[in-house]
Amino acid sequence: MTRLSWTAWVLLVSILQISGETKNVKNYNFMDIRECFQEKKSFVVVDSFYGNISAKHYRNQTQVNCTIFVKTNGTELENYTSSIQETWPKINNHTIFKLHISKWHIKKDVHMYVMYGKFCNSTQFNFTGEKCVFNTRNEDCHIRCINTSTVCKESTYSEESCSNMTPDLRNDYIINISTTTTNCVNCNNPVKKPEEKKVLNTTLTSGGGEINAAKAVKLMNDISNLAANISGSSAEITVGEGVKGVLVKETHKDEVTEVLFAYQSPNDSINIIDNTETLKTFSRAVTVPKEAFDKAVAQNVSIPFAAVFRFINMAKDEKNSTVLGNEVLAIEMGATIANLTDNINIVFTNMTYRGIPSCHSWNGQGSLPNWTSDGCVTNITEHGITCQCSHLTFFAILMTPLNETISASDFKNLTVITQVGCGLSMFFLAIVLFMHFLSRRIKASNATNILINLVCALFLLNLTFLVNNYVANLKNSVGCKIMAALMHYFMLATFTWFAAQAFHLCLSLYTGGKITIHRYILKIAITSWILPSVIGIVLLSIGKYGEQVISYQNTGNAADNVMMCWITDNSVHLIINIGYYALVFLFTFTTFIIMMSWLCCLRNVKGAKAKGDQSSINIISVMGLCFMLGITWGFAFFAYGVFQVPALYLFTILNSFQGFFLFIYYYKTSRILPPPSDVKSSSVSNITDKTSLSSFKNPYSTWLS
Numbered sequence: 001m002t003r004l005s006w007t008a009w010v011l012l013v014s015i016l017q018i019s020g021e022t023k024n025v026k027n028y029n030f031m032d033i034r035e036c037f038q039e040k041k042s043f044v045v046v047d048s049f050y051g052n053i054s055a056k057h058y059r060n061q062t063q064v065n066c067t068i069f070v071k072t073n074g075t076e077l078e079n080y081t082s083s084i085q086e087t088w089p090k091i092n093n094h095t096i097f098k099l100h101i102s103k104w105h106i107k108k109d110v111h112m113y114v115m116y117g118k119f120c121n122s123t124q125f126n127f128t129g130e131k132c133v134f135n136t137r138n139e140d141c142h143i144r145c146i147n148t149s150t151v152c153k154e155s156t157y158s159e160e161s162c163s164n165m166t167p168d169l170r171n172d173y174i175i176n177i178s179t180t181t182t183n184c185v186n187c188n189n190p191v192k193k194p195e196e197k198k199v200l201n202t203t204l205t206s207g208g209g210e211i212n213a214a215k216a217v218k219l220m221n222d223i224s225n226l227a228a229n230i231s232g233s234s235a236e237i238t239v240g241e242g243v244k245g246v247l248v249k250e251t252h253k254d255e256v257t258e259v260l261f262a263y264q265s266p267n268d269s270i271n272i273i274d275n276t277e278t279l280k281t282f283s284r285a286v287t288v289p290k291e292a293f294d295k296a297v298a299q300n301v302s303i304p305f306a307a308v309f310r311f312i313n314m315a316k317d318e319k320n321s322t323v324l325g326n327e328v329l330a331i332e333m334g335a336t337i338a339n340l341t342d343n344i345n346i347v348f349t350n351m352t353y354r355g356i357p358s359c360h361s362w363n364g365q366g367s368l369p370n371w372t373s374d375g376c377v378t379n380i381t382e383h384g385i386t387c388q389c390s391h392l393t394f395f396a397i398l399m400t401p402l403n404e405t406i407s408a409s410d411f412k413n414l415t416v417i418t419q420v421g422c423g424l425s426m427f428f429l430a431i432v433l434f435m436h437f438l439s440r441r442i443k444a445s446n447a448t449n450i451l452i453n454l455v456c457a458l459f460l461l462n463l464t465f466l467v468n469n470y471v472a473n474l475k476n477s478v479g480c481k482i483m484a485a486l487m488h489y490f491m492l493a494t495f496t497w498f499a500a501q502a503f504h505l506c507l508s509l510y511t512g513g514k515i516t517i518h519r520y521i522l523k524i525a526i527t528s529w530i531l532p533s534v535i536g537i538v539l540l541s542i543g544k545y546g547e548q549v550i551s552y553q554n555t556g557n558a559a560d561n562v563m564m565c566w567i568t569d570n571s572v573h574l575i576i577n578i579g580y581y582a583l584v585f586l587f588t589f590t591t592f593i594i595m596m597s598w599l600c601c602l603r604n605v606k607g608a609k610a611k612g613d614q615s616s617i618n619i620i621s622v623m624g625l626c627f628m629l630g631i632t633w634g635f636a637f638f639a640y641g642v643f644q645v646p647a648l649y650l651f652t653i654l655n656s657f658q659g660f661f662l663f664i665y666y667y668k669t670s671r672i673l674p675p676p677s678d679v680k681s682s683s684v685s686n687i688t689d690k691t692s693l694s695s696f697k698n699p700y701s702t703w704l705s
Helices: 002-016 082-087 213-221 223-228 288-297 406-439 446-473 477-511 520-541 570-606 614-629 633-639 643-657 658-669 684-688
Strands: 023-028 041-047 051-057 063-071 090-092 097-101 111-116 135-138 141-147 171-175 196-199 234-238 242-249 258-265 271-273 284-288 304-314 327-333 345-351 354-360 378-379 382-388 395-401 545-555 559-567
Touching: 002 223, 023 684, 051 633, 063 090, 063 477, 097 111, 097 141, 097 520, 213 223, 213 304, 223 242, 223 304, 242 271, 258 304, 284 304, 284 327, 354 378, 354 382, 354 570, 378 545, 382 395, 406 446, 406 643, 406 658, 446 477, 446 520, 446 658, 477 520, 477 545, 477 570, 520 570, 559 570, 570 614, 570 633, 614 633, 614 658, 633 643, 643 658
Parallel strands: 041 063, 041 111, 196 234
Antiparallel strands: 023 051, 051 063, 090 097, 097 171, 111 141, 135 141, 234 242, 242 304, 258 271, 258 284, 284 345, 304 327, 327 395, 345 382, 354 395, 378 382, 545 559
C-alpha cells in the first residue's frame, strides 16, 4: 500500500470514529452517491482511486456520513451517465488542486470537507461544529470546508475563464482548494443544448405546406414512448420542416424542479435554460413549473419529463384566425395536467405585431384547432406578451384585427378634448357637491337627492378616467385590475342613476307628484349603488379586468398603442356595457320624449308670451334634461363606419359639458322657494311634489317665464 493510500485509510478510520457509533460499512464503485449528500456533512478525500464508504447506525440504519474518494485527474467518469457524473466531485491537479462540483451540489446545503496532504488525523480537526471554515491546516494535512449552497452564490458564468475546459468540465463550478480564501469560477453555461439529437421520419405536412393538426396531436400523444427510448437526460427532436422540440427527463423524482426552455427566433433550436435571468434574454420562453411534474408523478409517470414542441405554419381553425408569428407551441408530460396554481408561462418579447393579442389553447380534439381562451390569462406589457395557463395542451397567441379608422391627429384631438372636458366637468360637479353640502340642513326634495347621487357617480367616473392611463403605465397588474374595476363600477353606477332619474320623472307624472313609497330614496339608492357593484365584483373575480390596448393609425402606417386599465374581454364589454346602456338608453330616451311632449302641450295651453329670452332658455331646458337622463351618451351607438369620427367628436364635446349643465340644472331647481301658497309656478325639482297633470302647471315655468 502506498503512503498516500495509507494516509487516506488512516483518515477514513478517524472520520468513522467521529461519526457517532460503530457502523455498517459498504463500498461502492461509481454508484449514484446522492445519499451521501442527504446529511449536513460529507467528506471528500483526494486519492488515487474512486470509491466511497458510507457509515450507518446499527439501530436505525440511517445515513450518518459518507467518505468519498476521488481520483486526481481521473477520466473514468466520462463513461458513465450524466446522472452519475453530476453527483461525483472531481479533482484536477495541474500544479494546483481544483475541485469541480456541479449545479446539483450547488442546490444542496452541505458542508463538503475536502482533504488532501499527509498524516491527517481527525483528532486535529473539529468536524462537529456548525461553522464551515474554508481553510484549516495542520502541518502537511489540509482541509477545505465548502458550503455548497453559498460558495458560488455570487459568481456568474465566465465564458473566457472556461473556454479551455474539456467538454465534460464546462458545466462545472471550479474551486481552487490550494488557496486559503474562498473562491469560485462559474463554468456552468446557463444556456444548454440537449445531450442527444433525434430525427423522426414522420410527415406532418399536408397540401400547401401546412402542418396537419391531427398528425401533430398524434405526435404529441406518442412522446411518452419516445421519452422511454432516450438514454440521456435531454434530447432535441426534429420532425420534418417546421417542427422542432426538446425533451427533458427528470430521472430522480424527489429532485424535480421547474424546467425552462427558450429560443430566439422561429428558425433557432430550442435551448434548456438554467435560470430565470438568462431566460429574459430570449424572445420566446416557456416555463414548466415544479407543480406540473408533481402532478405527473402523482399519476404514476415512471420517469417525469417535459417536452416542448414548436409547430410553424399549422393549419388554421375554421375562423381563419391569425396566429402571432405563425407559431404554435405544444407541451406534453405524459399525463393529464390541469388546474395548476403555479401556471405554465409562455413569453413572447420584442415582437412586432398588428392587432390585439390574446392567449388561446386547444385540447387536441377535432381535425382542426378549436382555440379557446379558457384557462389562459393574457398579460400585455411594453416588452411583450405573457400567457399564463393552468393546463397542458397546444398554445397560440391569436391576433384580433385593429380598428384603425381613427387617424393619429383625430385620436390626439379627442384625447385632449376628453381630458379638458373631464377636468371642466369635475370642476362644476364639485361646485354642485359643495353647494349641496352648505345647504345640507335644509331638507332636499326627492329630485334633488337623486340628482346629487348622479353628480357623485359622474364625478368619480371622471376622476377614475383621468388617472386610468397613469395607473396603466405603472405596469402593476393588480393595481390596473383594481383601477379598471373602479372605473367600470362608477360608469355602471352613472348609467343606473340616469335610469333612476327617468324612473322618478315617470313616477311623478303618473302619481301627480304624490309618491307614497316608504323609504323611496333609500330604495333607489341601494338599487343604483349595489347593482353595479355586484357586476364589478363578479368580473373582477373571474379575471376580466386588466391592461387594454387602444390602437390608432399613425402617418407611418403602423399602429400606435395607448394602454389603459379596462375590460380585457370584448364579449363582456359588448354584453355588459353596450347591452346595459342600451336598455338604459331606451328607457331614458322614451322618458325624454314624454317629457318634451308634455312641455310642448303646456306651452300651447299657456299661450305665447314675450319671446325675448325664451328660445335660449328652451335650449338650456332641453340640454339640462338630456344630460340629466344621459341622452348624450347615445352618440356612442353611431360611432361606426363613416359616422365614427363625427359621432366620437359629438360624444366627447357634449359630455365635456355634462358637469356644467348639471350645475345649471341644480342651481335653477334647488333654490329655496316661498311657501307653496305664494308660489304661482314650480321648479323642475318640484315636479314630483307640487304638480298634477290636471292643473297643467309647467315644471319648467321658472325657465320659460
